Amino acid sequence: MINPDVQRQLEVFRKNSVDLIEEGSLARHIAKSLESGKPMRVKFGMDPSSPDLHLGHAIPLLKLRSLQELGHQIVLIVGDATAMVGDPSGRNKLRPQLTREQVEENLITYTEQAGEVLDLGATEVRRNSEWFDGMNFEELLRLASRMTVAQMIERDTFQTRMEANEPIGIHEFLYPLMQGWDSVEVKADLEIGGTDQLFNLLVGRRLQEQTKQAPQTCLTLPLINGLDGRKMSKSYGNSVGLTEAPNDMFGKVMSMEDGVMESFYRMLTPLDDAEIVALLAGHPREAKARLAEEITKVFHDGESASGARDAFDRQFREKKLPEDIAECVYDGDWAEEGVPFFALLRGVGLAKTGSDARRIIEQGGARIDGEVIREPTSLVRRPESKLLLQVGKRRFAWVLPR
């Protein structure tokens, strides 16, 4: 007969999970933890290889938060040593190796961003350089001998790359071993990761067994797709950053493809199944606006979420001016007869280059005080008080005379 408290916790662990290896041992872990009052040690590794976290990263973080709320001990591993190797998971290319300095920079912003979701005060944050920096060559060899090449190249990412004649660095074989070794060092009871992490998580299990520890439970969570339905990645430009301002977060969610909504609803909002189904059955625009609001609420608060919604409606449905238009000055000289429009656009940063400015203007994308101007070289005189420049639908600037 299973203890109802265990059952209840198990539900929290299981929600949205893809792989759970394996459930029986997890139940025993939970029961033991409840009995002894000792929290489980839940490990999650972050690889500070890029400085920004996005909504995809938020999924495991939200899971960690709910486990934290159950009283378990979150052990956040900052992979400052592993980052210098580069995780081959889900990659068909050699990752660039980072330097210490780059890693150090990323690390700070990283933990800050994780703190948006997790209670860092109750979290054990460890860097894995703590144990890897002190490892000598003999120990490294011993670690490397814990797996075979056959086991390693079994991985689909390595297979794919070999077939595509893409390079694989020897050091990349070390990555799973290092991540696994982290589990040994922190005596993890459970490790969480995206589905692309399953291999690495299982290596941790293997290493723990080899070193006579109880093997960790491995829990994987779905990788969320980006706004366009492809894998979410900053380099695809389809991600939403965790720390983006409410208006941007709302707007970006509004720009997602309809088909992606459901997974976002399930992974990132607290709404229950019935409610999600009902919303998705309704008007798609309404469903998306609600989703955008819910997500903004999770990472900011209710007030800024509804504020973002109002601002969005005002700007894009009613086509009114947004409330917070940046003010700027033209840093060149206002000649007596005025400056060419394209030079002004570039000067205030609404276009990257003069050519860019000309293109925008020629295509009818630029307005002065609401009026489309199509001639790049038409002269604009220094304004008396201020001038409203607009590029496209959502870039505005007030130009002050200085």
Add this chain to the structure above:
RNA sequence: GGGGGGAUUCCCGAGUGGCCAAAGGGGUCAGACUGUAAAUCUGAUGGCAACGCCUUCACAGGUUCGAAUCCUGUUCCCCCCA
């Protein structure tokens, strides 16, 4: 150690002496449309006070009236054999 293939613009990838600022796709930007920063469609996408000029096809030289393309050297990568 030997043999073969490769490096092109933000990314992927065509281009093997002039028709090349360089096909196509992705991304991005703009326009039309509306349910919206969606989808779809259209256009643009090296720089420059601009019907012209300047810079770019790994790097450095060379051949040629003319080089992304040919030659020499250098760096990096992939494959096969040992």
